[in-house]
Amino acid sequence: MTRLVGFKHEDAGAPPSYSEGYQSTRLRAPSKPLIRTPTTLTEVTGPTDGWEGLMGGAMADLTTQHAGMPQGQRIIVSGRVLDEDGRPAPNTVMEIWQANAAGRYIHIDDSWDAPHDPNFTGAGRVITDAQGRYRYVTIRPGCYPWGNHYNAWRPGHIHLSLMGPSFASRLVTQMYFPDDPLIEIDPIANAVPMPYRQRMVSRFDIETTEPNYGLGYLFDVVLRGREATPFEDDHDKDHH
């Protein structure tokens, strides 16, 4: 029998599916508890090798995809993708999408009247190196209103999607900015209990900042780690 090592389950920083303040969760969060299932080869594997042929290669500069420079504050975002035991996750795809400097998405359903930017799409993709490091260039996304409650505004954020090493470690999250007063009153960020909410807040960094070019922010993404021991000896008692 193949000996497989499973992945750790979510930690105390995971949000619930249902969160009172985030209205759309009321009809879209499961009402029944999740079912703990045994770990198999399906959960510990993932598309770690073939993604480039599917999605394409890196697009690490979101400011050079059109004829001119986009409006807004140019920023450099850099960091590492790790697991929770501090091991780097090399050759991992991080997909990026975001609003423009005025807070407007190019999506047709975004009907806010802030202007579009003909020089900005807001989609990119980076791949981590052997040490799990990544870096991309973009513009700082603006804040935008949304319909969740009266006078609701999302803090500036960059949407991130990571494949990670397995189906179990798949992660979609958002990166926030350190000097943003809207984080504290945002129901989506605050679905994550404190202090863990702060794991999603990047840090301004003068070393990452490049002279006469752009401001630097650091953001590490931490994926679920491996179980310490092979699960097959004890998975029966594990899931009952």
Place this chain on the structure above:
Amino acid sequence: MVDNQSPEIFGQTPSQTVGPYFHYGLPWKGCADLVGVSEMGARTDLFPAENYKLNVSTAREAVIGDVIEIFGLVTDGAGTPVPDCLIEIWQADAAGIYNTTGDPRWAKSNHDGFPGYGRCATSAEGFYRFRTIMPGRVPSPDGGLQAAHIAISVFGRGMLKRLATRMYFDGGEGNDQDIVLNAVPAERRDTIIARRDEGDSWRMDIVLRGDNETAFFDI
């Protein structure tokens, strides 16, 4: 104030919703077609063509196996179709081997053009639809084989976390003994078993919340 770089709160990055506007950032053209070349899975109607920056599906080697279509309607707790979900699948090839070096049998297998991984943005009517192959059976930690299945992730606006589940196939060999299917309470197993629709098309609806709620997993 502690932040992302503070060692005292180091741990798993929390999940957040994919939001309603992922369509120009995640689903590439053909991402729901694991067999051929098409634009299945993308919603290019939702943003201007000049903003299409992702890959287009490329010709690949012929895929070995029985070609099937899997599809279903995604509905919310009010029974309303959900037009802004993203569904992802991960499955073995016809021989029951995953297309990754992480599968210990991969090096010794014959590889065809089958990626094993796909995405699909739900349609304006709330349907997901993939063209793929019937997966082979993969080893089970109990020493036998799992029944044929496809791992599924569901993302969407109003969903703070990915919801994980599986698709099994009605009448599938080994369904009775499958350790994951058997971890699901008997009265809920039907929610993750696809029924044959027409020809080689299989249907499994996804109900996010409510009486007939899909069995979602803590994996």
